[in-house]
Structure formats: C-alpha cells, structure tokens
Amino acid sequence: MIATIVHTDELLQTILASVVAGIGVTSAFSVAIWGAGQFVELSRSDRPVAAGAAALVGVLALASVAGALIVGIIVMTNN
Amino acid sequence: MDSDVILVIVIATALAFDFTNGFHDTANVVATSISTGAARPQVAIGFAALLNFVGAFISISVAATVAKDVVDAEVITPTIVFAGLIGAIAWNLITWWFGLPSSSSHALIGGVVGSAVAAVGFDAVIAEGVIGKVLIPAVVAPVLAFLVAGIAIGISYRVVGKQRPGIVTRGYRYGQIVSGGLLALAHGTNDAQKTMGIITLALIANGTLGADADPPFWVIASAATAIALGTYSGGWRIIKTTGTRIIKMDAAQGFSAQGAGAAVILASTHFGFPLSTTHVINGGVMGSGAAKRLSAVRWGVAGNIFVAWLLTLPAAAAIGGLTYGFTRIFGTGALGPILVTLMALSLIAAAFVRRAARGAPVEAAGA
Numbered sequence: 001m002i003a004t005i006v007h008t009d010e011l012l013q014t015i016l017a018s019v020v021a022g023i024g025v026t027s028a029f030s031v032a033i034w035g036a037g038q039f040v041e042l043s044r045s046d047r048p049v050a051a052g053a054a055a056l057v058g059v060l061a062l063a064s065v066a067g068a069l070i071v072g073i074i075v076m077t078n079n
Numbered sequence: 080m081d082s083d084v085i086l087v088i089v090i091a092t093a094l095a096f097d098f099t100n101g102f103h104d105t106a107n108v109v110a111t112s113i114s115t116g117a118a119r120p121q122v123a124i125g126f127a128a129l130l131n132f133v134g135a136f137i138s139i140s141v142a143a144t145v146a147k148d149v150v151d152a153e154v155i156t157p158t159i160v161f162a163g164l165i166g167a168i169a170w171n172l173i174t175w176w177f178g179l180p181s182s183s184s185h186a187l188i189g190g191v192v193g194s195a196v197a198a199v200g201f202d203a204v205i206a207e208g209v210i211g212k213v214l215i216p217a218v219v220a221p222v223l224a225f226l227v228a229g230i231a232i233g234i235s236y237r238v239v240g241k242q243r244p245g246i247v248t249r250g251y252r253y254g255q256i257v258s259g260g261l262l263a264l265a266h267g268t269n270d271a272q273k274t275m276g277i278i279t280l281a282l283i284a285n286g287t288l289g290a291d292a293d294p295p296f297w298v299i300a301s302a303a304t305a306i307a308l309g310t311y312s313g314g315w316r317i318i319k320t321t322g323t324r325i326i327k328m329d330a331a332q333g334f335s336a337q338g339a340g341a342a343v344i345l346a347s348t349h350f351g352f353p354l355s356t357t358h359v360i361n362g363g364v365m366g367s368g369a370a371k372r373l374s375a376v377r378w379g380v381a382g383n384i385f386v387a388w389l390l391t392l393p394a395a396a397a398i399g400g401l402t403y404g405f406t407r408i409f410g411t412g413a414l415g416p417i418l419v420t421l422m423a424l425s426l427i428a429a430a431f432v433r434r435a436a437r438g439a440p441v442e443a444a445g446a
Contacts, residue, residue: 006215011219014219014343014352017342018346019223022224022227022228022339025338026235026334027231027234029338030331033242036250069261072345075349076345077137
C-alpha cells in the first residue's frame with residue numbers, strides 16, 4: 001500500500017539520475033576548467049607535452065559533459 | 080451553451096495562470112546567472128523565455144499527472160477547475176506582491192484540490208496521486224537539489240581550487256550559459272505542463288475529450304507561449320530575493336546550483352512529478368552556499384521563503400474553495416465565473432496601477 005502511494009521505483013530512479021547528472025556533469029565541467037587552467041600554466045612554463053596532456057583531459061571532460069547533455073535530452077524527448 | 084462559455088473562461092484563466100507562473104517563477108531560473116555576472120538581465124530573461132517555450136514541447140508526463148492523478152475527472156466540472164485556478168492566481172499575485180518565491184505549482188494543485196473539496200467533498204481528491212506524485216516529491220526534490228548542489232560544489236572547489244581565479248570564473252560563467260539554459264528548459268517542461276494538464280482536465284470535465292486523452296497540440300502550443308510571454312514580462316522582485324538575498328554566489332556556485340536544479344527537475348519530469356521548480360532552484364542555491372560556508376546562507380530570508388512554501392497549499396486551497404462557493408451563489412451557469420473573472424481583473428488592474436504609481440517595483444539584482 002505504502003509502496004503504491006510512494007512510487008518508490010520512480011522516486012529512486014529520479015534520485016539516482018539527479019545525483020549522477022547533477023554531480024557528474026558539474027565535476028566533469030570542473031575537470032574541463034582544470035584542464036584549461038593547467039594548459040595555460042604549463043604552456044607559460046614551456047612544458048608543451050604536459051600542457052598538451054592537460055588540454056586533452058580538459059577536452060575529454062568537456063566532451064563527456066556534452067555527451068551527458070545530449071543523452072539527457074534524448075531520454076526526455078523519447079518519454 | 081453555459082458549459083462552453085465556462086470552458087472558454089477556464090482556458091483563458093489557465094493561460095493567464097501560465098503567464099503569471101512565468102512572471103512569478105521563471106525569474107528564479109535566471110537569478111543565479113544574473114547575480115554571478117554570467118549574463119545581463121535582459122539577455123538572461125530573453126534566453127529563458129525562449130527555452131521555456133521549447134521546453135514545453137519535450138514531455139507530457141506531468142500534464143498527464145495533473146489531468147488524471149490529482150482529482151477525479153469524472154466528478155469535476157469546468158467551474159471547479161476555474162475556481163481552483165483563481166485560488167492559484169490569487170496566491171501567486173499575493174506572494175509576488177510581497178516578493179516571496181513561493182510555489183506556483185503547489186498553488187495550482189492546492190487551488191484545484193480546495194475547490195474540488197468545496198464542491199464535491201474529499202471523495203473528489205485522488206489521495207494516492209496527491210501524496211505520491213505531489214507531496215512526497217515536493218519534500219524530496221528540494222532536499223535532493225540541496226545535497227546534489229552541495230556535493231557538486233565541494234568537488235568543484237577541490238578540482239579547481241589551485242587554479243588562477245580569472246580562468247575559473249570565466250569558465251564557470253561560460254558554463255552558466257548552458258546550465259542556465261538547461262534550467263530554463265527544465266522549468267518550461269515541468270511548469271507549462273501543469274497548465275496543459277489543467278486545460279486537459281477542463282476539456283475532459285466538459286466532455287470535449289475522452290477520460291484518457293492526452294493534451295491536444297493547440298493546448299501544448301498555447302501553454303508554451305503563455306509561460307514564455309510571462310517569463311519575458313517580469314519578475315524583478317523575485318530575482319532579487321533568489322539571486323542575492325539567499326546567498327552571495329560565485330560563478331562556480333551558480334553553475335552547480337543550476338546544474339543540480341536542472342538535473343532534479345528534468346529527472347522528475349521524466350516520471351511525471353509536478354514539482355515546484357521554485358523549491359528545487361532555491362534548494363540548489365542554498366546547497367551551493369551552505370557547502371562553502373553555512374553562514375553564507377541568509378537563513379532568515381530562507382526561513383521566510385520556507386513559511387511561504389508551507390502556506391501555499393492550504394492558502395490556495397482556501398481561496399479556491401471560497402471562489403467555488405462564491406460562484407455557486409449565482410447558480411451553476413456561467414454568471415458566477417464571469418463575475419469572478421471581472422472582479423479578479425479589476426483587482427489585478429488596481430494592483431498594477433498602484434504599483435505603477437509608486438514607480439518601478441525593484442531594480443534587477445545585476446542592474
């Protein structure tokens with residue numbers, strides 16, 4: 001009875017999706033900013049390999065943010 | 080004939096509610112972008128209005144909940160829906176007047192439940208739907224947004240803590256263009272659907288649509304337009320409350336608050352929970368502030384908002400019930416709703432004239 005009223009499954013899926021998307025996207029975007037910051041710093045220090053690696057991490061993080069947003073919108077529109 | 084007249088009044092009133100919803104609520108969506116300097120007020124509001132419009136087209140799960148899971152459509156009449164809408168609009172305008180970001184969604188559901196109880200009794204209310212799809216998500220969602228925003232900002236500060244502040248601030252400000260857009264999209268999809276649900280309920284109650292019908296396209300398009308126009312038209316007072324009075328945010332906090340709010344609203348919308356977007360956004364704002372420093376949150380202001388939240392359901396229900404009682408003085412025809420509409424329009428016009436006579440309400444936070 002209580003489970004019927006509470007819609008437990010839907011509520012848990014909402015919580016899981018919110019946690020994964022909310023924390024995951026913000027964290028990934030922060031990594032992208034870290035990558036950009038490190039790229040600038042390391043380039044100034046004349047360390048091109050390390051700067052390139054930091055830029056790559058940043059780009060991958062940004063791509064993961066974009067991917068997550070696209071997946072989210074596809075899931076929403078296919079409801 | 081009378082029922083068709085009432086139906087037209089209900090649809091016009093529902094769209095007016097949608098407009099006030101945009102006017103009242105959507106400013107919350109852009110407040111964080113404006114207060115962190117990520118966007119100028121006019122740009123942020125125009126962008127939010129556009130994405131509100133788009134968002135209204137991406138789902139109808141919430142509309143189905145409002146139309147079918149809150150009150151029993153079999154015993155509802157268009158007049159009951161009308162009275163509920165008046166309860167919601169009245170409460171929205173009262174809280175707008177005092178600059179409190181209360182919940183338009185709870186006002187709508189409270190108004191309809193109140194008028195249904197006044198007309199038919201408690202049997203008209205689908206308790207399972209109200210508790211399971213409205214009340215429990217109403218409690219869970221803002222707490223969830225608070226926690227998600229708090230954890231997200233904690234991780235963000237750890238990741239970018241040793242970077243130069245300039246690049247970090249610029250990065251999150253760019254990010255806020257996306258997170259603010261997502262939040263506006265989320266708001267459009269959840270809030271516009273409530274109006275779609277209410278119009279669909281009225282169409283079902285009038286016998287125009289079958290009991291299991293989904294909102295027709297013209298209902299979706301008109302609800303999307305009304306909320307977008309409302310968003311574009313105002314809300315400065317509430318921008319100030321949410322954007323600067325709860326906490327003073329940096330761009331990273333704004334990004335995490337908006338990201339958390341968008342994630343919670345979109346996930347809830349997917350499952351048909353008609354949330355208060357205001358509650359969720361404020362939960363995210365407080366979470367991102369509290370994670371940095373508990374004293375950064377102005378808990379007194381947050382407390383006032385909380386009291387407004389608590390009052391919304393019963394207050395809108397009471398106004399909805401009283402409105403239904405008033406319309407019944409004039410019988411079951413269209414006269415009661417017509418009189419109430421004229422009175423409401425007169426009161427709203429008087430309020431705006433009085434406000435205009437005092438000068439501009441409140442300056443935008445970022446202005």
